[in-house]
Amino acid sequence: LEAAVSAALNGSQLDISGLSLTAGGLKLSGDLKGRDLAKRPAFSGTLDLAEFNLRQWMADHALKxxxxxxxxxxxRLAARVKLNAEDGATRLNDLAVRLDDSQL
Incomplete structure (x- = not known):
């Protein structure tokens, strides 16, 4: 897990850039921002799942x-999504998923 994190000293803002999580052949990257953390936390950002072999990854992790x-x-699995979370709800926007030869 790698990321550059910055936060406002008053706890009102959080920026996570260059987020990178790797687990075997799986690589998730993105950027997230948080605001109004002390009163009404809200988060937004983009997450990218680089194309990888899901079948092999599941076998490597003893998943049936x-x-x-x-x-x-x-x-072949890859995905990209923009997310917004606030007031107890999370919205996924511009979701793009590719599984083998299919696209959502």
């Missing part, structure tokens, strides 16, 4: 794969 007819299924 579902039965699939195609041996190439679950071999």
């Amino acid at each position: 794969l579902p039965s699939l007819a195609d041996a190439k299924a679950l071999t």
Whole structure:
């Protein structure tokens, strides 16, 4: 896990830039901002999941794969999302997911 973190001394603002989390072949990166942390916390940012082999990652982490007819299924997964969280609700915007040859 790597990130550059800055925060306002009064606790009202938080910036996390260059967020990078790696677990095996999985790499998640992004930037997050928090505001009004002391009273009504709100967060926004972008998260990117770089393309990786989900099938291999699950096997490497001893996770059981579902039965699939195609041996190439679950071999390419990538995603990008913008998020906003405040007042107890989280909104995902501009969600883009690619799984094998399908896109959402």
